[in-house]
Amino acid sequence: MNTNSVRKSLWFITGLGIGAGTTWFVATRSGQRAQKKLLRMAEDGRERVAEASRECLDKGKEMIGHGKEMAEDTLGWVGEKLHVAGGRR
Secondary structure (H helix, E strand, O other): OOHHHHHHHHHHHHHHHHHHHHHHHHHOHHHHHHHHHHHHHHHHHHHHHHHHHHHHHHHHHHHHHHHHHHHHHHHHHHHHHHHHHHHOO
């Protein structure tokens, strides 16, 4: 048997072990408790992501508002300078 075949066989056996362990974990009563815990953890994670998304959205809206104010101020300043420069001609 060459090295590549041995490596493939070891990965296959590893996959079987992981699959059997996962099946046993999910199928047992303790697995049911684990499922509930995982579901709670997933729900908590979903809520955290949703909250962080809302905070990012609010912060983005705030930054856009500040950007608009800065653009309006700059436009007013440039307009004044052009008006003053235009009156001197």
